[in-house]
Ligand code: ADP
């Protein structure tokens with residue numbers, strides 16, 4: 001049933017040639033491109049690009065249908081994972097959701113990795129204490145996972161709740177793998193699926209998958225014109241692998257992301273997350289972290305399917321994140 005690029009409406013032999021030169025070799029590659037990406041790399045108008053992309057999506061038969069009652073059944077299982085910071089948890093309607101990707105983006109030192117560590121601790125708590133009784137898988141691409149930091153945060157929770165929590169036990173429920181390049185990173189999601197199946201059988205269901213950071217390898221490896229299509233296709237596959245993991249295990253998926261300067265921004269914030277529209281459209285919730293005075297950080301909910309935009313202030317302290 002697969003058709004060729006030339007058979008897409010609006011694509012003549014000349015355009016097909018340009019698309020291929022720019023790396024858009026298959027219907028799938030075109031289907032996951034954005035109009036502006038396609039327009040600039042293949043030197044065509046943006047409205048033409050949009051039409052071609054729509055045709056490619058139909059031809060690639062992306063997505064299937066299920067009835068609303070099935071979706072509702074699955075939604076009933078959605079869990080909320082808290083940070084323990086009241087403003088933030090309120091902004092998120094209780095916490096970050098399972099069966100969803102939450103993207104944390106911001107500059108270096110804005111607190112993305114700290115937030116990820118706090119989630120890795122909190123998810124192990126019971127529901128009365130803001131957790132999901134779950135274990136954690138971390139895909140670490142920048143070598144920033146720190147067990148010592150986990151121990152500090154567990155100690156922080158022990159004091160907060162007046163409970164005796166053992167840092168060692170928390171560390172035993174965190175499964176970390178270093179990703180050495182983007183292909184390895186993608187493959188680790190398959191390994192994570194195998195591991196999560198085992199852990200489920202052992203009564204230690206994985207309720208959190210962290211990728212810190214999502215884009216570092218992709219950005220380093222795909223440089224220059226002609227590589228974008230390939231990168232976005234790989235990234236799209238990766239993002240959908242992550243979404244599938246979240247659905248399959250009723251887990252929260254947290255990814256961290258870098259920012260770049262918007263050269264054409266005259267108004268508003270001049271930074272934006274990297275990864276283009278593939279990341280933008282697959283992340284369910286997008287959170288923008290900014291440094292504020294001292295240990296304070298401002299977190300802005302930028303994109304959500306069911307919550308209003310908002311801002312929350314948190315503090316990064318030795319005991320973990322606090323109000
Ligand atoms: P990024 O957004 O780059 O991942 P991080 O989450 O690594 O940023 O945040 C780093 C910041 O977190 C440090 O600059 C420091 O302010 C704070 N931080 C890290 N460890 C601790 C700690 N043990 N106690 C208090 N603050 C810490």
Ligand code: MG
Pocket residue numbers: 112113144212256
């Ligand atoms: Mg970091």
